[in-house]
Amino acid sequence: MNSNFRIGFYGAAGTVTGSRYLVRVGETCVLVDCGLFQGPKRLREKNRSPLPFDPSTLDAVLLTHAHLDHSGFLPALMKAGYKGPVFCTTGTADLLGILLPDSGHLQEEDARYANRKRFSKHQPALPLYTRADAEASLQLIKPVTESVAIGPGVTAEFHRAGHILGAAAIRLSAGGRHVTFSGDVGRTCDPVMLPPAALPETDLLVVESTYGNRRHADSDPTKDLVELVSRTAERDGVVLIPAFAVGRAQTILHLIAGQKALGKIPADLPVFLNSPMAINATEIFCRHHDEQRLSDQQCADMCGAATYVNLVEDSIALNKRQGPMVIVSASGMATGGRIVHHLKAFVGDPINTLLFVGFQAAGTRGAAILSGAKRVKIHGEEFPVLAQVAEISGFSAHADYHELLDWMAELPRPPERLIVTHGEPAARAGLQAHMLERFGWSSDAPELGEEVIF
Numbered sequence: 001m002n003s004n005f006r007i008g009f010y011g012a013a014g015t016v017t018g019s020r021y022l023v024r025v026g027e028t029c030v031l032v033d034c035g036l037f038q039g040p041k042r043l044r045e046k047n048r049s050p051l052p053f054d055p056s057t058l059d060a061v062l063l064t065h066a067h068l069d070h071s072g073f074l075p076a077l078m079k080a081g082y083k084g085p086v087f088c089t090t091g092t093a094d095l096l097g098i099l100l101p102d103s104g105h106l107q108e109e110d111a112r113y114a115n116r117k118r119f120s121k122h123q124p125a126l127p128l129y130t131r132a133d134a135e136a137s138l139q140l141i142k143p144v145t146e147s148v149a150i151g152p153g154v155t156a157e158f159h160r161a162g163h164i165l166g167a168a169a170i171r172l173s174a175g176g177r178h179v180t181f182s183g184d185v186g187r188t189c190d191p192v193m194l195p196p197a198a199l200p201e202t203d204l205l206v207v208e209s210t211y212g213n214r215r216h217a218d219s220d221p222t223k224d225l226v227e228l229v230s231r232t233a234e235r236d237g238v239v240l241i242p243a244f245a246v247g248r249a250q251t252i253l254h255l256i257a258g259q260k261a262l263g264k265i266p267a268d269l270p271v272f273l274n275s276p277m278a279i280n281a282t283e284i285f286c287r288h289h290d291e292q293r294l295s296d297q298q299c300a301d302m303c304g305a306a307t308y309v310n311l312v313e314d315s316i317a318l319n320k321r322q323g324p325m326v327i328v329s330a331s332g333m334a335t336g337g338r339i340v341h342h343l344k345a346f347v348g349d350p351i352n353t354l355l356f357v358g359f360q361a362a363g364t365r366g367a368a369i370l371s372g373a374k375r376v377k378i379h380g381e382e383f384p385v386l387a388q389v390a391e392i393s394g395f396s397a398h399a400d401y402h403e404l405l406d407w408m409a410e411l412p413r414p415p416e417r418l419i420v421t422h423g424e425p426a427a428r429a430g431l432q433a434h435m436l437e438r439f440g441w442s443s444d445a446p447e448l449g450e451e452v453i454f
Contacts (some may be wrong), residue, residue: 213430
C-alpha cells in the first residue's frame with residue numbers, strides 16, 4: 001500500500017473554527033473533524049459553500065471532540081451525501097447527542113427570528129440544517145474506546161486531550177507511518193478535567209495554536225471570579241457570563257458552588273444556567289468519572305449550584321428580573337443563542353458586569369466588546385456597552401503556548417514534520433516561533449484549501 005498521506009486543509013487554517021482535514025492514504029479517504037465555521041460573516045458563509053470533495057466518497061469521519069467548530073457541520077455533511085460511520089470517543093458521542101440537535105434547533109430559531117424581524121438579506125432565511133437533520137446524523141456515530149480500523153492497513157487511535165469531556169488527539173497509522181491531529185489540547189492545571197495524555201511517537205504532528213502567542217495569566221482565576229461576582233452583587237447588578245455550554249459552564253458552576261460553601265460568594269445569590277444544552281451537558285459530565293477530577297459530591301454540588309432555565313418564557317422572564325444575580329448562558333463568544341437576548345437587556349447598565357471566560361475569535365461579538373467597542377449590534381439594532389466588561393483568561397480550556405510546548409516535549413522523538421493550524425494568524429506564527437526557539441523545530445502553516453503530501 002502507498003503510505004503517503006495527502007492532507008487537505010479545508011478549515012481551521014488561518015482561523016480557529018471550521019476544523020476539517022481531508023486525509024487520503026492508499027485507497028482510504030477520511031475527514032478528521034467536521035466543524036462549523038463561526039465568527040464573522042465571511043467565515044460563516046463558508047458553511048454554505050460547495051464542498052471541495054464528494055462526501056459520498058469518504059470512508060469515515062473522525063472527530064477529536066464535540067465542540068461545534070469541530071463537529072457541528074456533520075448534519076450538513078450527511079445532507080450532502082455522507083452515509084458512513086462517524087468515529088469518536090464515548091464522551092464525545094454522549095455530548096453530540098445534545099449538541100447537534102441543539103445546534104439544529106438554534107439555527108431554526110434564528111431563521112424564524114430573522115424572517116419575523118426581516119433583517120436577513122435572504123427571503124426566506126433558511127437554517128443550514130434542522131433539529132431533525134441533526135438527530136438523523138446521530139445514527140452515524142460509532143463510539144470508540146481506543147482504536148479502530150478505518151481502511152485496509154489504516155487505523156485510528158484516540159488519546160486523551162483533556163480539553164473537554166471526550167476530547168482526544170487522533171493518530172492515524174498506515175504502512176508504519178503515523179500522522180497525529182492534536183484537536184484542542186487542554187491544560188495540566190484545569191480545575192475539573194484531567195490533563196492531556198502523553199502522545200506516542202508520530203512522524204507528522206498537526207497541532208492547534210489557539211493560544212500560540214499567549215500565556216494565561218498568573219493570577220488566581222477563582223479569586224478573580226469571587227471579586228467580580230461579589231462587587232457586582234454589592235451594587236445589585238447582574239453578572240452575565242457567556243460560556244461554552246460544554247466545559248466552561250461546568251467549570252464556572254463548580255467554582256461558584258465551592259466558593260458559596262466557603263462563604264466567599266453570598267450563599268443566597270441567585271445563579272441561573274440558561275442553556276438547555278449546558279444543563280444536559282452538566283448531567284452527562286458527572287457520568288464520566290474517568291476523565292475528570294471531581295468527586296461524586298462535587299459533581300452533585302455543581303449540578304445544584306444553579307437554577308436551570310429550560311423554557312423560552314422563563315428565559316425571557318430573566319431579562320425583566322432585577323439583580324443581584326448571575327446568569328451563565330451560551331454561546332461562549334456571544335454570537336447566538338439566548339446570551340444575545342440577555343446582552344440586549346443588561347449590557348446597557350453600568351451596574352452590571354459582562355464577564356468573558358473563554359477565547360473570543362476575531363470578528364465575533366465577544367471579541368468586539370473585549371476590544372472596547374462602545375456599541376454592539378444585535379438583531380439589526382445597536383446597543384450601548386455601558387456594563388463593566390471583564391475577562392478571566394485563566395478559565396480557558398486551551399493550553400497556552402508554554403503548555404503546548406511542554407506537551408510536545410513529552411513525545412518519544414521529534415516529529416519529522418510539524419503543521420500548525422487552528423489559530424488566528426498571529427497566534428499561529430507565535431507558536432511556530434516558540435517551537436523553533438525551544439526545540440529548533442521548523443513548521444508549516446497551510447492556508448485554507450492547501451494540500452500537503454507527506
